[in-house]
Amino acid sequence: MRQAPASKKPQDRYETALLGLVAYRELSAFERLSSDARFSPTLVDRESLARLAVAEFGHYELVREHIAAKGLDIQETMEPFIESIDALHERTKPGDWYESLIKAYVIDEVSADFYRAISQQLGDEARTLVASVQTSEQQTGWLRERLRLSLCDDPRLASRLALWGRRLLGEALTQARSIGEQYDYWGAADAVAHNDSTQPMTALFAHLVENHSRRMSALGLTA
Amino acid sequence: MRQAPASKKPQDRYETALLGLVAYRELSAFERLSSDARFSPTLVDRESLARLAVAEFGHYELVREHIAAKGLDIQETMEPFIESIDALHERTKPGDWYESLIKAYVIDEVSADFYRAISQQLGDEARTLVASVQTSEQQTGWLRERLRLSLCDDPRLASRLALWGRRLLGEALTQARSIGEQYDYWGAADAVAHNDSTQPMTALFAHLVENHSRRMSALGLTA
Numbered sequence: 001m002r003q004a005p006a007s008k009k010p011q012d013r014y015e016t017a018l019l020g021l022v023a024y025r026e027l028s029a030f031e032r033l034s035s036d037a038r039f040s041p042t043l044v045d046r047e048s049l050a051r052l053a054v055a056e057f058g059h060y061e062l063v064r065e066h067i068a069a070k071g072l073d074i075q076e077t078m079e080p081f082i083e084s085i086d087a088l089h090e091r092t093k094p095g096d097w098y099e100s101l102i103k104a105y106v107i108d109e110v111s112a113d114f115y116r117a118i119s120q121q122l123g124d125e126a127r128t129l130v131a132s133v134q135t136s137e138q139q140t141g142w143l144r145e146r147l148r149l150s151l152c153d154d155p156r157l158a159s160r161l162a163l164w165g166r167r168l169l170g171e172a173l174t175q176a177r178s179i180g181e182q183y184d185y186w187g188a189a190d191a192v193a194h195n196d197s198t199q200p201m202t203a204l205f206a207h208l209v210e211n212h213s214r215r216m217s218a219l220g221l222t223a
Numbered sequence: 224m225r226q227a228p229a230s231k232k233p234q235d236r237y238e239t240a241l242l243g244l245v246a247y248r249e250l251s252a253f254e255r256l257s258s259d260a261r262f263s264p265t266l267v268d269r270e271s272l273a274r275l276a277v278a279e280f281g282h283y284e285l286v287r288e289h290i291a292a293k294g295l296d297i298q299e300t301m302e303p304f305i306e307s308i309d310a311l312h313e314r315t316k317p318g319d320w321y322e323s324l325i326k327a328y329v330i331d332e333v334s335a336d337f338y339r340a341i342s343q344q345l346g347d348e349a350r351t352l353v354a355s356v357q358t359s360e361q362q363t364g365w366l367r368e369r370l371r372l373s374l375c376d377d378p379r380l381a382s383r384l385a386l387w388g389r390r391l392l393g394e395a396l397t398q399a400r401s402i403g404e405q406y407d408y409w410g411a412a413d414a415v416a417h418n419d420s421t422q423p424m425t426a427l428f429a430h431l432v433e434n435h436s437r438r439m440s441a442l443g444l445t446a
Contacts, residue, residue: 034257
């Protein structure tokens with residue numbers, strides 16, 4: 001994994017990295033989701049998944065504008081994250097449409113939680129950006145209801161999707177840790193060095209797992 | 224291929240068929256293009272192709288609203304065209320990114336010409352709709368320039384892409400003929416029966432081929 005473009009202050013470097021990370025995640029999420037849409041069981045489902053994908057592309061466009069406004073190169077900014085994000089997608093290819101829905105549900109939400117935690121270390125601008133690229137409650141709601149309906153129609157799906165959800169969580173956390181370490185957890189590592197009474201990293205991961213469990217329970221699945 | 228939902232007047236039946244045809248073509252074009260975007264040679268290309276795909280989805284949403292406003296069911300309206308359009312996509316899977324660009328360039332434009340010709344037989348509403356879902360000149364321009372650049376970089380591409388372009392034209396025309404026949408060429412067949420001095424179908428196909436040749440020439444390719 002290459003480093004983000006060099007910058008004077010660590011704060012700038014962290015901000016640039018966050019922009020690149022979010023931008024590439026949104027672009028690749030668009031591509032994967034829209035490819036999966038084709039395998040939807042009904043036309044209405046195809047349309048809904050396509051709409052979700054298009055929303056991700058809208059987020060990408062937003063971040064791209066931020067990056068351009070800062071005078072940074074979009075390609076260079078995303079570059080350090082491509083290999084890692086592509087590899088995660090390759091390792092988590094959905095076997096069918098339901099796995100694709102769970103992937104959108106799990107990875108989007110864990111990522112959103114992770115970005116939110118990162119942006120707390122940065123300024124208001126980063127916080128606003130992260131908030132603006134979050135999947136809307138309407139769309140998360142659609143995913144949840146659609147999954148609930150499928151699980152109700154075919155209870156045998158439950159164990160397979162629960163297992164798949166755990167695998168996705170594992171992959172997402174491994175990636176968060178690896179990227180986090182490379183960027184000193186966006187400055188949180190410094191904070192710890194100066195005041196080692198807390199372990200914010202442990203707290204962050206516990207928080208990510210807890211939120212995930214809550215979301216899986218909302219589907220009636222064991223996290 | 225199933226018939227479009229029954230309606231009293233042939234004119235209504237033709238209009239409904241046009242809506243269903245355009246809607247499904249846009250939805251499937253979105254899915255295919257966005258899947259292809261992943262294989263783009265550069266990030267900028269990925270972004271541009273994704274933007275093209277998102278525009279197709281925007282067109283789909285527009286047609287969907289028209290269909291809903293008429294009190295028709297979107298799924299039922301698209302149904303008669305699914306098999307034929309899916310089959311065309313299966314027969315024309317791009318072998319690489321360049322073939323994917325040519326596919327967008329050829330099929331979009333031939334379809335647009337075909338819809339425009341059909342809509343001349345129908346009312347103002349149909350004409351306005353067809354105009355509103357056309358690929359923008361900006362996007363067609365991007366496709367043309369991007370293809371020209373690739374052909375300039377690698378002249379060996381020319382013969383392969385010229386051959387591919389001819390195959391795509393053949394597939395598009397075969398489909399247009401098959402759908403056209405099923406819908407009496409949107410009323411043009413009646414006009415001919417009453418006044419058989421002209422052969423509008425022959426003229427329509429000659430027009431489609433001529434426009435295609437002009438577009439291929441614009442790339443420096445032999446149509």
